[in-house]
Amino acid sequence: IQNLFIWNRLFLLVFCNSTESLIYFSLAVLQALEDGLKRADADPSVKAVTICGENGKFSAGADIRGFSSPNKQGLGLGPIVSLIERSEKPVVAAIEGIALGGGLEVTLGCHYRIAHVQARMGLPEVTIGLLPGAEGTQRLPRLIGVPAALDIITTGRHISASEALKLGLVDEVVEENTVEAAIRLANRLIGQPLGHRRLSLKPVPKLPNMEAFLTEALVKVKKRAQGCLAPELCFQAIKAATEQPFADGVRKERELFNILLTSGQAKALQYAFFAERAVEKWTTPSGASWKTASPQPIRKAAVIGLGTMGRGIVTSLVKAKIPVVALEQDLEYLNTGRKAVMLLLEREAMKMEQGGQTLDFNNPARLQFAVDFDVLRDVDLVIEAVFENMALKKEIFNKLSRICKPEAFLCTNTSALNIDEIASVTSRPQQVIGTHFFSPAHVMRLLEIIYGRHTSPTTIATAMQLAKVMKKVGVVVGNCFGFVGNRMMFPYVQQAVFLLEEGSRPEDVDQVLEDFGFKIGPFRMSDLAGLDVGWRSRKDQGLTGPTLAPGTSARQRHGYRYSPLPDLLCEKGRFGQKTGKGWYQYEKAGGRTAKPDPWIHSFLSEYRDTHQIKTRFIDQEEILERCLFTLINEGFDILAEGIASGPEHLDVVYINGYGWPKHRGGPMFYASTVGLPNILAKLQKYSEIHPDVPQLRPSAFLKKLVAMGNPPLNDWMSYLHRQSNKL
Numbered sequence: 001i002q003n004l005f006i007w008n009r010l011f012l013l014v015f016c017n018s019t020e021s022l023i024y025f026s027l028a029v030l031q032a033l034e035d036g037l038k039r040a041d042a043d044p045s046v047k048a049v050t051i052c053g054e055n056g057k058f059s060a061g062a063d064i065r066g067f068s069s070p071n072k073q074g075l076g077l078g079p080i081v082s083l084i085e086r087s088e089k090p091v092v093a094a095i096e097g098i099a100l101g102g103g104l105e106v107t108l109g110c111h112y113r114i115a116h117v118q119a120r121m122g123l124p125e126v127t128i129g130l131l132p133g134a135e136g137t138q139r140l141p142r143l144i145g146v147p148a149a150l151d152i153i154t155t156g157r158h159i160s161a162s163e164a165l166k167l168g169l170v171d172e173v174v175e176e177n178t179v180e181a182a183i184r185l186a187n188r189l190i191g192q193p194l195g196h197r198r199l200s201l202k203p204v205p206k207l208p209n210m211e212a213f214l215t216e217a218l219v220k221v222k223k224r225a226q227g228c229l230a231p232e233l234c235f236q237a238i239k240a241a242t243e244q245p246f247a248d249g250v251r252k253e254r255e256l257f258n259i260l261l262t263s264g265q266a267k268a269l270q271y272a273f274f275a276e277r278a279v280e281k282w283t284t285p286s287g288a289s290w291k292t293a294s295p296q297p298i299r300k301a302a303v304i305g306l307g308t309m310g311r312g313i314v315t316s317l318v319k320a321k322i323p324v325v326a327l328e329q330d331l332e333y334l335n336t337g338r339k340a341v342m343l344l345l346e347r348e349a350m351k352m353e354q355g356g357q358t359l360d361f362n363n364p365a366r367l368q369f370a371v372d373f374d375v376l377r378d379v380d381l382v383i384e385a386v387f388e389n390m391a392l393k394k395e396i397f398n399k400l401s402r403i404c405k406p407e408a409f410l411c412t413n414t415s416a417l418n419i420d421e422i423a424s425v426t427s428r429p430q431q432v433i434g435t436h437f438f439s440p441a442h443v444m445r446l447l448e449i450i451y452g453r454h455t456s457p458t459t460i461a462t463a464m465q466l467a468k469v470m471k472k473v474g475v476v477v478g479n480c481f482g483f484v485g486n487r488m489m490f491p492y493v494q495q496a497v498f499l500l501e502e503g504s505r506p507e508d509v510d511q512v513l514e515d516f517g518f519k520i521g522p523f524r525m526s527d528l529a530g531l532d533v534g535w536r537s538r539k540d541q542g543l544t545g546p547t548l549a550p551g552t553s554a555r556q557r558h559g560y561r562y563s564p565l566p567d568l569l570c571e572k573g574r575f576g577q578k579t580g581k582g583w584y585q586y587e588k589a590g591g592r593t594a595k596p597d598p599w600i601h602s603f604l605s606e607y608r609d610t611h612q613i614k615t616r617f618i619d620q621e622e623i624l625e626r627c628l629f630t631l632i633n634e635g636f637d638i639l640a641e642g643i644a645s646g647p648e649h650l651d652v653v654y655i656n657g658y659g660w661p662k663h664r665g666g667p668m669f670y671a672s673t674v675g676l677p678n679i680l681a682k683l684q685k686y687s688e689i690h691p692d693v694p695q696l697r698p699s700a701f702l703k704k705l706v707a708m709g710n711p712p713l714n715d716w717m718s719y720l721h722r723q724s725n726k727l
């Protein structure tokens with residue numbers, strides 16, 4: 001895995017990997033590095049050492065897969081970094097491409113670091129549930145100070161070479177050949193004293209108010225972590241560096257690393273890392289994939305509708321440097337939309353400037369506003385983002401089909417509507433696809449990409465490529481009501497509302513789910529999104545409103561349990577934050593601070609009296625199980641129907657679009673940790689108590705997996721014999 005060259009008086013250690021494009025460390029690399037260092041040390045003809053990566057890439061750190069193998073990695077690198085540091089011969093790191101995790105820790109042992117101008121560095125261990133366990137938490141604060149080290153280690157963010165230079169993380173940034181520059185430096189250093197370059201011997205730079213700084217920093221770290229253990233333990237390790245000698249700090253780091261390694265959260269986060277990459281390699285039941293389809297170039301795009309979603313989508317396209325035309329129905333809507341888009345872009349430009357980047361959006365070749373459909377004649381792709389109304393969408397698609405050039409792709413931003421029905425009014429259903437963005441669309445990473453019966457593989461590939469260019473996580477899913485995300489959300493929200501009927505309060509339910517790790521509970525979420533959105537959809541479905549047949553039971557639809565509670569709130573004008581009242585009360589219309597509302601409490605109590613429901617105490621376990629297990633149960637149906645090609649897809653959707661806590665790995669991963677037999681037993685129990693709620697009846701696929709002995713998540717799909725072909 002590793003090549004060692006003796007070149008003149010210089011020993012060059014090169015990280016190599018013949019099979020992978022990225023270089024990551026294994027135990028074999030560890031051994032080879034140690035052997036190489038010892039050889040260089042023992043050979044009197046060697047006067048200096050340079051460490052670099054092969055083909056312009058330093059190292060992506062440890063092979064993450066190794067952390068879940070029985071022969072765990074992580075502990076072995078620290079002593080090697082020390083060995084590098086102790087060397088009496090100058091050791092220079094030549095950082096090209098990326099130096100992440102263990103890769104960067106190796107450079108911290110080196111006496112000097114030179115980086116290529118395009119190199120990126122970071123300690124992303126926290127993002128996979130760990131901490132830099134090769135003495136990185138002790139060396140980095142000694143090199144760049146506590147505030148910068150804390151930021152880099154607790155966020156795991158990557159930094160550019162220029163930022164690294166400013167922070168003092170590297171000694172020099174070069175535009176030329178970095179290895180040659182490192183070799184030149186190493187030669188110059190021969191015979192010079194190295195003591196002052198050994199980070200373990202340096203004190204941590206003092207702050208006048210270290211204690212106060214750390215107290216404040218911990219509050220921030222905990223707030224951001226939302227139940228994830230790694231950021232706080234990273235903090236503890238750095239704090240140890242400020243309080244203890246190097247060797248004791250290293251012992252503390254090791255102790256904390258082991259806690260994380262065995263915590264379960266690390267496993268979940270590492271699963272999430274690979275799930276995201278697995279989802280990028282999309283396939284459909286008919287076998288379409290990147291291998292069979294090539295994306296078409298998008299030189300110019302259009303967005304129809306400048307409401308909340310359209311504004312965010314335009315912003316995302318501009319940021320992705322795709323020229324875009326934004327279209328509205330009339331000048332009044334256009335002007336309002338234009339102002340809102342420009343405001344978003346100005347804010348984005350400011351954020352980008354802080355990171356040394358620019359955003360050009362005042363150029364009409366980049367962004368154009370119009371009310372006339374004729375401007376769409378030359379665009380390669382249109383994203384329709386109007387109101388969630390089938391008749392309106394069909395009218396627009398019919399028009400697009402006539403106006404746009406034949407090869408243009410037509411995307412609909414919908415959260416639930418039938419893609420086939422929308423495609424049916426066009427002359428090119430093979431080029432019609434659903435692109436479900438999440439609000440705010442310029443911030444949220446998820447993009448559900450929904451193929452219809454006639455959608456071509458090229459169209460899917462183009463939409464996936466667009467997601468990538470917009471720096472979003474595209475997840476290819478089949479066409480059904482609510483697709484993956486919202487379809488799984490319906491039973492979850494439904495249970496939350498049923499719990500209110502039975503005795504809970506909105507804040508009780510939200511608290512349990514937020515304690516579980518959701519960014520926001522279902523009622524706070526509903527107030528944020530607006531209760532009127534669901535109300536309109538239920539009216540369209542004939543579940544409430546004027547089309548409801550007279551004499552329909554208040555709490556039943558089609559023979560199943562139904563809760564009219566959200567409809568009743570809407571009838572009272574309680575749409576959530578926008579009206580200042582919803583499941584909570586707010587300081588004003590548009591206010592953001594949710595306060596429990598005594599009005600809701602008495603409203604619920606009257607409601608229960610009216611419908612003769614006996615209020616009962618509902619414990620946290622029941623709230624959690626009924627909400628989460630119905631969501632998971634729907635997930636098993638989705639998998640069985642071939643709507644998604646694996647459990648990772650559902651998990652990536654939930655982590656990136658619905659605020660599911662990443663350290664719990666997504667709902668299907670969570671199900672695998674709870675154990676499918678446990679989930680089945682609980683669903684059976686609740687289903688017996690509530691026989692009129694079909695969402696509590698265990699999915700046939702879940703039952704099958706339990707009957708097959710609760711196989712690991714990776715094997716689930718092999719138990720499906722798919723009959724239907726959705727493409």
Ligand SMILES: CCCCCCCC/C=C\C=C\CC(=O)SCCNC(=O)CCNC(=O)[C@H](O)C(C)(C)COP(=O)(O)OP(=O)(O)OC[C@H]1O[C@@H](n2cnc3c(N)ncnc32)[C@H](O)[C@@H]1OP(=O)(O)O
Nearest residue numbers: 025026030033060061062063064073074077101102124277
């Ligand atoms: C001298 C050394 C001795 C070492 C001994 C070993 C003992 C280890 C000791 C210390 C431990 C230190 C802790 C760590 O280092 S933890 C790992 C820290 N590194 C990371 O977290 C990096 C994760 N990777 C990324 O962020 C990205 O992949 C990136 C490197 C930025 C590249 O991004 P991009 O170009 O977009 O490519 P992909 O993300 O799609 O990745 C391409 C494929 O590579 C796989 N990959 C990437 N990194 C790793 C990794 N560290 N381990 C295993 N696999 C990795 C990724 O899954 C993709 O695979 P595939 O193509 O199959 O999907």
